[in-house]
Amino acid sequence: MDVKASLFPSAYDVPAPQGAEDWKSIYPYYMQFQPSRRETEDQKFWFCNSQHWPTPFKPFDCVMVEFATKCLGQYNTRHLLVPPANGVDYRILNGYVYFSPIGVEPSKIEARIPEFLDRAGHYYQNWDSLLANWKKKVLATIDELNALSFEALPDVVDAEKVKGGVGLDPTTDLFATYDKAIHLCYVTWQYHFEFLNLGYAAYLDFFGFVKEQFPSIPDQAIAKMVQGVDSELFRPDDELKKLAKLAVELGLVDALNTGSVDDALAAVAAAPNGQKWLDAWKASQDPWFNFTSGNGFYSSDKYWIDHLDIPMGYLRDYIQRLLDGDEIMRPTEKLLSERDRITAEYREMMDEEAQAVFDGKLGLSRTVFPYVEDHNFYIEHWALGVFWRKMRELSQLLADQGFWQNPDDMFYLNRNEVRDVLWDYSSAWATGGEKAGTDYWPAEIERRRKIVDTLAAQPPIPALNNPPEVITEPFTIMLWGITSESIQRWAQADTAGDDLQGMAGSPGVVEGVARVLRSPDQLGELQKGEVLVTPVTAPSWAPVFGKISAAVTDIGGMMSHAAIVCREYGLPAVTGTGNASSRIKTGMRVRVNGNDGTVTILDE
Amino acid sequence: MGDNLYTLDFSNIGSADHARVGGKCASLGEMTQAGVAVPPGFAVTTEAYSAMLDHHGLRDEIARHLAGVDPEDLDSVDRAAQAIRIRIRSHRLPDEVEAGIRTAYAAMGEDMPVAVRSSATAEDLPDASFAGQQDTYLWVKGADDVVSHVRDCWASLYTTRAVAYREKNNIPHIDVLMSVGVQKMVNARAAGVAMTLDPGTGDRTRIVIDASWGLGEMVVSGVVTPDNYSVEKVLEEIIDRKISDKHVELVGDAAAGEAVEREVEDARRKVPCLSDAEVLAVARLAKRLERQNKCPQDVEWAIDADLPAGENLLALQSRPETIWSQKKKDKPKSSYSTGMMSIVGTLNNPYGARS
Numbered sequence: 015m016d017v018k019a020s021l022f023p024s025a026y027d028v029p030a031p032q033g034a035e036d037w038k039s040i041y042p043y044y045m046q047f048q049p050s051r052r053e054t055e056d057q058k059f060w061f062c063n064s065q066h067w068p069t070p071f072k073p074f075d076c077v078m079v080e081f082a083t084k085c086l087g088q089y090n091t092r093h094l095l096v097p098p099a100n101g102v103d104y105r106i107l108n109g110y111v112y113f114s115p116i117g118v119e120p121s122k123i124e125a126r127i128p129e130f131l132d133r134a135g136h137y138y139q140n141w142d143s144l145l146a147n148w149k150k151k152v153l154a155t156i157d158e159l160n161a162l163s164f165e166a167l168p169d170v171v172d173a174e175k176v177k178g179g180v181g182l183d184p185t186t187d188l189f190a191t192y193d194k195a196i197h198l199c200y201v202t203w204q205y206h207f208e209f210l211n212l213g214y215a216a217y218l219d220f221f222g223f224v225k226e227q228f229p230s231i232p233d234q235a236i237a238k239m240v241q242g243v244d245s246e247l248f249r250p251d252d253e254l255k256k257l258a259k260l261a262v263e264l265g266l267v268d269a270l271n272t273g274s275v276d277d278a279l280a281a282v283a284a285a286p287n288g289q290k291w292l293d294a295w296k297a298s299q300d301p302w303f304n305f306t307s308g309n310g311f312y313s314s315d316k317y318w319i320d321h322l323d324i325p326m327g328y329l330r331d332y333i334q335r336l337l338d339g340d341e342i343m344r345p346t347e348k349l350l351s352e353r354d355r356i357t358a359e360y361r362e363m364m365d366e367e368a369q370a371v372f373d374g375k376l377g378l379s380r381t382v383f384p385y386v387e388d389h390n391f392y393i394e395h396w397a398l399g400v401f402w403r404k405m406r407e408l409s410q411l412l413a414d415q416g417f418w419q420n421p422d423d424m425f426y427l428n429r430n431e432v433r434d435v436l437w438d439y440s441s442a443w444a445t446g447g448e449k450a451g452t453d454y455w456p457a458e459i460e461r462r463r464k465i466v467d468t469l470a471a472q473p474p475i476p477a478l479n480n481p482p483e484v485i486t487e488p489f490t491i492m493l494w495g496i497t498s499e500s501i502q503r504w505a506q507a508d509t510a511g512d513d514l515q516g517m518a519g520s521p522g523v524v525e526g527v528a529r530v531l532r533s534p535d536q537l538g539e540l541q542k543g544e545v546l547v548t549p550v551t552a553p554s555w556a557p558v559f560g561k562i563s564a565a566v567t568d569i570g571g572m573m574s575h576a577a578i579v580c581r582e583y584g585l586p587a588v589t590g591t592g593n594a595s596s597r598i599k600t601g602m603r604v605r606v607n608g609n610d611g612t613v614t615i616l617d618e
Numbered sequence: 619m620g621d622n623l624y625t626l627d628f629s630n631i632g633s634a635d636h637a638r639v640g641g642k643c644a645s646l647g648e649m650t651q652a653g654v655a656v657p658p659g660f661a662v663t664t665e666a667y668s669a670m671l672d673h674h675g676l677r678d679e680i681a682r683h684l685a686g687v688d689p690e691d692l693d694s695v696d697r698a699a700q701a702i703r704i705r706i707r708s709h710r711l712p713d714e715v716e717a718g719i720r721t722a723y724a725a726m727g728e729d730m731p732v733a734v735r736s737s738a739t740a741e742d743l744p745d746a747s748f749a750g751q752q753d754t755y756l757w758v759k760g761a762d763d764v765v766s767h768v769r770d771c772w773a774s775l776y777t778t779r780a781v782a783y784r785e786k787n788n789i790p791h792i793d794v795l796m797s798v799g800v801q802k803m804v805n806a807r808a809a810g811v812a813m814t815l816d817p818g819t820g821d822r823t824r825i826v827i828d829a830s831w832g833l834g835e836m837v838v839s840g841v842v843t844p845d846n847y848s849v850e851k852v853l854e855e856i857i858d859r860k861i862s863d864k865h866v867e868l869v870g871d872a873a874a875g876e877a878v879e880r881e882v883e884d885a886r887r888k889v890p891c892l893s894d895a896e897v898l899a900v901a902r903l904a905k906r907l908e909r910q911n912k913c914p915q916d917v918e919w920a921i922d923a924d925l926p927a928g929e930n931l932l933a934l935q936s937r938p939e940t941i942w943s944q945k946k947k948d949k950p951k952s953s954y955s956t957g958m959m960s961i962v963g964t965l966n967n968p969y970g971a972r973s
Contacts, residue, residue: 098966127962135958219961222969223954228823230816235853359852363822371954491968521855609855 021505022477024056025107034468036461037109040073042428045080045106060105060112060478061501065494065569066311068549069533070109070469073462074405074425074432077196078311078398079104079111081203086489087116089207094133095126096211099487109469112478113494115487137212141381145209152205152392159198159400162191164408166415167443185440192408192436196429199401206393213382214492220379223371227364232518232609234581239357240379241581243349245387250305250318250395251557253298254325255342257291258332264291267333275322301396307534307555310394313406313425316534317399327538328557335560342560408432415439416452418459426462427455473596476504494569504592514591514598516566518611522586524564525605525616528598545606547598551579559583564606566594566613580608588613624666624718628659628801638663640737640797645936652910654903654933657922659801660722661737662768666715667796670772673712677792679705680776689785692778699781703773711765719768720761723800731759731803731872736771739795756833756877757803757870764800771798803870804932808891809834809920810844812904813939814851820942822914824857825849825901831882831891832867834918834934841879842866845891849901856897861890896921899931907936914939 025047030037038046047055067079087101100116118126137144171183217240224236261270266288269281279295282288299319307324308315318325335342357376361369409424417435418424424432435451442449481501490496500517529544531537534555540546542561549568559565559579564586580587586608588594594613598604603616631639631647639647643661650656671677683698683705710716726732734755753774755767774780775796784791810829815822828844830837837844842865848858864887871878892900904917918935925932955963 096965097962123966130962131958134961138958215961215965218968219964222964223960225969228821230819230821230857231823232850232853232855232857235850356852360823368954371956374956375960521853609857 020480021501022479022481023475024052025060025105025112025478026052026056028107028475028478030108031468031472034108034465037465037469040426040428040462040465041076041106042080045076045104047105047107055105056479058103058114058479059481060114061490061494061496062474062476063104063111063113063494063569064474064476065550066309067111068568069312070466071312072314072425072466073428075311075313076106077199077429079106081200082206082311083113085203085207086211088204089211090489091116094137094211095129096134096215097123097126097130099489102487102490107478108472108474109466110474113490115490117487134212134215137209138216138378138382141209145385148205148208149392152202152397155198155201155205156392156397156400159195159397159404162195162198162404164188164191164404164411166411167440183444185436185443188436188440189433192433195401195404195408199398202393202397202401206389209382209385210389211489213386214489216375216378216382217386218492220375223375224360227368227372228360231360232521234518234520235356235360237581238353239360239376240383241353242380242384242387243344243346243353245384246391247387248344249391250302250325251328252344253302254329254557255332255344257295257298258329258336258342260291260294261329261333262336264288266291267337270326270333271330275326278326304396304399305391306395306399307537309550310398310402313402313422314533314535315399315402317395317403319399320403331557331560412439416449417455419456423455423459426459426466473593476592477501500590500592514566514588514594514613514615516588516591516594516611516613518608519565519567519587519589520580520585520608522564522584522608523605524586524608525603526563528566528600528602528604529562530595530598530600532595545604547594547604549595555579559585564588564608566591566598566604566606568593568595622718622721624663624669624715625722626661626663627722628656628661631661635663637739638665638795638797640664640739640799641937642735642737642935643797643799644737646799646801648910649907649933649936654907654910655929655931656933657802657804658726659732659799660726662715662719662798662800664739664795664797666711666718666768666798667772669712669715670706670709670769671792674709676705676709680792684781684791687781687785689782692782695782695785696778699776699778702776702781706773706776707769709769711769716765719765719800723761723764726800726802729759731757731870731875732764733799733801733803734758734764734767734771735799735801736774737797737799738775739797754835756835756868757872757875759872759875763875768798768800772796801934804833804920804934805870805923806833806920807923807930808832808896809918809934810837810900812900812917812919813914814904814908814917815914815939815942816848817939817941820945823851825851825904827892827897827900827904829892829897829900830862830864830867831886832869833877834920835877836866836868836879838918847892847897847901849897851901851905854898854901854905856894859890859897861888863887864891892921896931903931903933907933911936911938914943916940 071079083102083104090096091100098118100118103114103116105112165184167184167188220240221236224231261267264287266282266285269285269288270278272278272281279292282291303319303325305318306315316324332342361372364372405424406422410421412424412435413419413421427435438449438451481498484498485491485496524545526543526545528547529540530547531539532549537555537558540558540561543563545564545566546558546562547566551565551567562585565580566587567589568591586606588606588608588611591613598615605614605616607613626635626639628643628647628650631644636644639661646656646659680702683701687694687698689695736753753771755770758764758767775794781791784794808829808831810827811834812825812827814825816824816826827847827849828837829847830842830844836842843862844864845862846860847856849855850857864882866879867882868877868879900919903919904915907917908915915936916939917933920932920934922930922932
């Protein structure tokens with residue numbers, strides 16, 4: 015047999031960054047490439063999921079990797095029996111997540127088809143009623159999360175409780191509340207995937223049909239035919255635009271431009287008409303400020319509702335643009351008629367039989383597509399936002415108890431270690447003795463902080479081992495844009511000239527100065543007219559799209575949130591370049607060609 | 619304009635007139651009336667040609683020349699064809715025909731430079747590209763020259779090739795009539811051809827544009843390698859562009875009353891002859907003409923240097939694309955899969971994994 019050198023390195027041959035040699039000690043054993051399993055692990059192809067986890071994560075944040083990936087799998091493997099695809103296996107290497115799709119043994123695919131037809135068919139047929147029920151479930155879960163509260167243990171148990179014969183102490187509730195928070199997070203992630211794979215499957219079917227009719231049709235044209243204009247994902251940004259308009263109408267521009275958020279709100283309160291605006295500002299927050307500037311997967315995500323300076327900054331930008339005479343509202347009527355025009359013109363070019371099939375597939379895609387966009391608001395932005403807030407409250411409480419220094423240090427512990435700390439705290443409280451963790455954790459957290467920071471300084475290797483002949487796993491293609499072609503691109507990336515090849519995410523050609531951002535915390539560095547270059551963008555970055563001239567990402571398929579928002583905002587975008595954020599440096603002039611998916615470095 | 623039996627302004631050509639003005643003028647008439655920017659002009663109708671034949675007894679004369687011709691013997695065809703062309707050219711036009719042409723030409727403005735082109739009637743067309751072989755005279759100025767070039771066009775019905783073709787296909791020569799178009803000359807800064815499908819693949823989602831400096835004849839005849847653009851038809855976006863070295867251009871020489879070929883200076887040779895906005899304007903024009911004519915089109919266009927930006931794109935001709943449109947469709951698919959089974963098929967073999 016012909017033994018070929020692997021296209022990408024083995025996980026076992028990738029060295030740890032200097033200063034982070036101990037990185038494995040902070041992550042769970044089942045997410046690691048275990049030395050004893052080298053032979054089987056090297057057989058598989060792994061790609062770095064930097065679309066969802068662009069930077070190394072802290073030990074607690076593992077909970078999102080685990081829940082998300084497990085729940086993605088359960089629907090393929092156990093609920094719906096997607097004929098060719100089970101779930102996705104996941105590992106961690108130098109702080110980055112690597113995925114490897116698990117196919118179904120070819121001989122077993124046939125037997126799953128009737129089950130899939132029955133189960134998935136039921137969802138497609140009852141989509142609207144099942145989805146209405148889904149919303150109810152998710153909102154109830156959010157309510158439950160909101161109701162959670164962590165309280166410091168009292169000096170003594172309340173006398174009423176003692177005399178009432180309850181016979182239990184408040185540590186019982188402390189454990190229960192923590193367990194419930196993790197449980198609700200887990201439930202949330204299961205709901206996240208209840209409809210998602212089905213949505214993608216229907217869209218892929220439509221996509222494949224249109225591509226067969228028109229092999230050269232741009233991916234974005236197909237997406238435009240199904241995209242809605244009133245996705246709830248756009249609401250937070252739309253709310254800010256409405257607030258900006260109202261501020262101008264009510265003559266509150268100067269007041270809102272006063273100092274800090276508190277200063278500005280006080281100035282508005284003091285102005286005539288101010289209360290009307292404050293009422294609107296308050297009304298917008300619930301639920302629309304449950305919106306992260308990241309993607310919901312990191313404890314470091316900043317949610318608008320917790321950091322009002324973020325929406326206030328965007329609001330001030332919008333006010334300025336209104337004063338400059340810009341039209342800031344999204345032209346929804348125009349977008350809708352454009353969608354209809356595009357659909358009709360392609361349809362006209364088909365024969366009659368194809369038109370009938372097209373109508374059926376388009377109809378289903380348009381039914382399922384709103385979920386593909388909207389779920390993101392309910393889950394990542396809203397439910398997970400509440401979860402992270404509750405966890406931060408707990409971290410603060412334990413910091414107050416002396417376990418660590420900084421309010422958010424808890425996230426350097428994994429979720430099971432947090433439970434250990436709760437035990438340490440409860441036990442010492444009960445015995446009247448000393449907590450052990452107050453001596454143990456500060457030094458350990460420092461050690462871990464250094465590891466995470468060191469890992470973050472080094473970009474990931476895009477993939478491991480050899481790719482299969484062809485990538486066939488449908489969700490890998492759909493979600494991550496990973497095809498046999500894109501893998502070849504990554505492998506060649508180091509040797510290529512000044513051109514980077516990616517996907518034509520959104521049309522147009524623009525030249526400009528690059529701004530490389532690796533985290534949403536850096537969004538403030540963006541200057542008007544710059545080209546945003548980043549591992550991945552999140553839809554919550556929407557307000558910055560009014561400032562930039564184009565976007566370039568390392569990873570992203572046709573349905574990546576980045577591509578959706580760029581098309582919506584009419585900005586050229588090239589997604590899935592593999593390594594633009596490493597090869598391009600801030601200040602370089604680049605040309606972004608969203609028509610053919612190339613990025614050219616013009617000068618350095 | 620003083621339309622009469624022998625001339626008909628483009629703006630007055632009705633659908634009932636198509637047989638008497640030929641394909642090219644009919645298309646110019648339709649475009650003019652649909653509001654497409656087309657250089658103004660008029661058709662010299664087939665009645666004018668008939669009157670010419672009748673007035674000089676040319677029908678019998680043509681028949682006599684052709685009587686002894688052996689269609690297999692190209693030399694004999696050539697001799698007969700040449701004799702007929704000489705006979706046609708040696709006669710004056712009937713007075714009323716000539717007066718009609720002079721009146722219509724005068725109405726275009728004093729000594730307006732024009733293009734005089736034959737506009738054959740459909741029966742004579744083996745394929746659309748054949749029409750392009752017939753005579754075209756550019757930058758013609760003055761009524762005398764216009765009249766004489768109209769006659770030259772008539773004579774071009776009897777080129778060796780045309781005669782041989784009709785002989786071979788048993789088309790009675792005398793039944794084939796010809797109209798002539800007289801159209802205001804475009805002062806083309808750049809010009810070319812747009813096809814509303816990709817001629818290489820038949821892909822109907824593309825509009826492919828060839829463009830070069832000066833008049834479009836250089837593009838059509840293949841003397842220059844034009845700039846080439848591929849535009850996505852629905853999204854109206856430029857997908858692909860190849861800028862070529864365009865070494866010569868054909869431009870009008872008003873003094874000489876003809877179009878002359880000249881070298882393009884270095885500074886312009888390798889730069890795009892169209893801005894992106896102009897490329898898209900050409901694509902939209904072609905798309906509009908395809909929609910109007912309800913089939914893929916082959917459009918000749920020009921950017922007029924004398925007109926203001928935004929109004930300077932002119933359609934010169936639009937005709938059905940013939941190559942792909944005549945190809946038999948691939949055998950129909952066994953039938954498309956639909957519903958859940960189609961989704962299963964997609965999952966088992968997603969598009970990105972198909973070869």
